[in-house]
Amino acid sequence: MNVLVIGGGGREHALVKALSRSEHTEQIHAVPGNSSMEKYAAVHSDINDSDIERIVALAIKENITWTVIGPEAPLTAGLADALEAADIKVFGPRKLEAQLESSKAFAKNIMIKYGIPTAEYQAFTNLIDATEYIKQQGAPIVIKKDGLAAGKGVAVAMTETEALDALKEMFVEGENKPVVIEEFLEGEEFSLMVLVNGDYILPFDIVAQDHKRAYDSDTGPNTGGMGAYAPVRHIGEDVIDEAINNIVKPTAEAMVKEGLDYFGVMYLGAIITKEGVKTIEFNARFGDPEAQILLELLESDFIDVLEAVKNQEPYELKFSRDSMLGVILASQGYPKTYEKGASVIIPERLEDEIFNSGLKHIEDERYETTGGRVMLVTGRGSTLEEAKKTAYKNTEQIKFNNEALFYRNDIGERGV
Structure with a gap:
């Protein structure tokens, strides 16, 4: 076909x-x-x-x-x-079902209505009320712009000043989009991909861990993701089962009760809190860079998987037992202003270890940057430590002007 x-x-x-x-x-x-x-x-x-x-x-x-x-x-x-x-x-x-990602207010309303664990929140359409709310709540606090923002429309503000500055950025003059303000949740995050068709769900057997902040030690602004690894062996099956039974399954069923017919990936960004697993966000597509890692580890025939989900048939996903880790190389200045057109040399032997996020091939081993996130450089091994070592060794073999690109040096540290 x-x-x-x-x-x-x-x-x-x-x-x-x-x-x-x-x-x-x-x-x-x-x-x-x-x-x-x-x-x-x-x-x-x-x-x-x-x-x-x-x-x-x-x-x-x-x-x-x-x-x-x-x-x-x-x-x-x-x-x-x-x-x-x-x-x-x-x-x-x-389009209707994709609101689970495209409208944070829509997603929050579903979760609150059906008792799905998530952070407490308020949505605001004007700066004055939102400012007053932040002053009442204090920091740390999370501010999210409603609508699509490629993973970057979120500010995790550790001080009230940071929160108010983020708020001003998100209230753009002439726009009528709500801004969602959430309580700050503390704990370890993970990403779970689930294939959904109505109330039928087929969860991935392994979870990935993304690294959202731009710089080492989870500092700097939120990005679309600076690297990921899988499987996350220190997060047990009991936690994954809790996420599926208390969040994913009820959300799929809630969509059906709302008269919606969801077919596709339901990406759960989750956090393990003292009160249990809670929802950070839902996306209506595979996460990036988690997809690059998970799909490489998937051993099932992907077309067979799609057909099984389409027909709501029982299916057992098969994944490699290997570990895999990827490091994002990004343009200097990302996730804000950055320049394009920087020259990058990628050795031919690394072609299959790299996923192209923002590169244009010029000739032979020479490329030019065309985006903020430029590429994911991966490593694979029987252990996460081995995969990490290989990924960073591969990263070091890519040649570019030191001021043109940057990457985090601590991807996978929690898992190792």
Whole structure:
């Protein structure tokens, strides 16, 4: 069968690789894709990933059986709805269901209504009331902008001054989007990917741990993710079961009760608190960079997995027993202002160890940066320590101007 992947980052690079390993795949297409995907797929860089009309036309022309949507923006734009209407199987929730990610207020309302463990919160539509609330609550406190922000529209403010500064940034003049202010939850975070179809759920057997802050020791601003590893062996099955039974399953059932029909990935960002596992956030797609790690460890045929979820059939996911760790190289200045066009040399032998998030191939081993997060450099081994050592050894072999890129040196430290 012919398949189509929507998106052009590292997560989509991983999806294309996973689909290329399926015995059912004949031809893969990627929109807009990136230069690293050309090894596996026909890349349509002239089509934007939110250009619904052209994507549907391409899917019909190329006789696409399955479309897998990677990023959140096309989901929110209603791409899944349009593909479904054209009789093309699509893995990714429709616009209504994608509100679980696209509207923090929507997600919070669902959780509060159905008693799903999460932080206490208030939503505000004006700066004066929000400012007063923060002064009443004090710090630490969490401020989230409603809507899509690629993992960066969150401020974890440790002081009242930081909170008020973040608030001013998030209340943009002319916008009418709520800002959600949450209590600060303390504990260890983890990411759980669950494949959902209505009230049917198929959780990944292993969890990953992302590193959101820009700099070592979890300092600096929140980002889309600076690295990840899996499995997280020090988080036990009892914790994962609690997350599934108390959060994921009730959320899937709540969506059904609300008259919604969720089909796709339900990404749970969770935290282990003294009161038990609580929800930090839901995303309506695979996490990035967690997807790159988890999909590489997945040994099941990805098309078989999609068909099982589509048909709500029992299915046992199979993962490698290896550990895997990835380090994000990012443009200096990310997650705020950064420059593009920096030269990067990647040795050919590392091609299969790297997931392209923001790189353009120029010639031979030379690339140029095109985004904030540039690439995920991975390492694999029988232990996490071995995987970490390999990932950082690989990272050191990539050549670039020292001022152009940066990365964290402590990815996976908790697990080791």
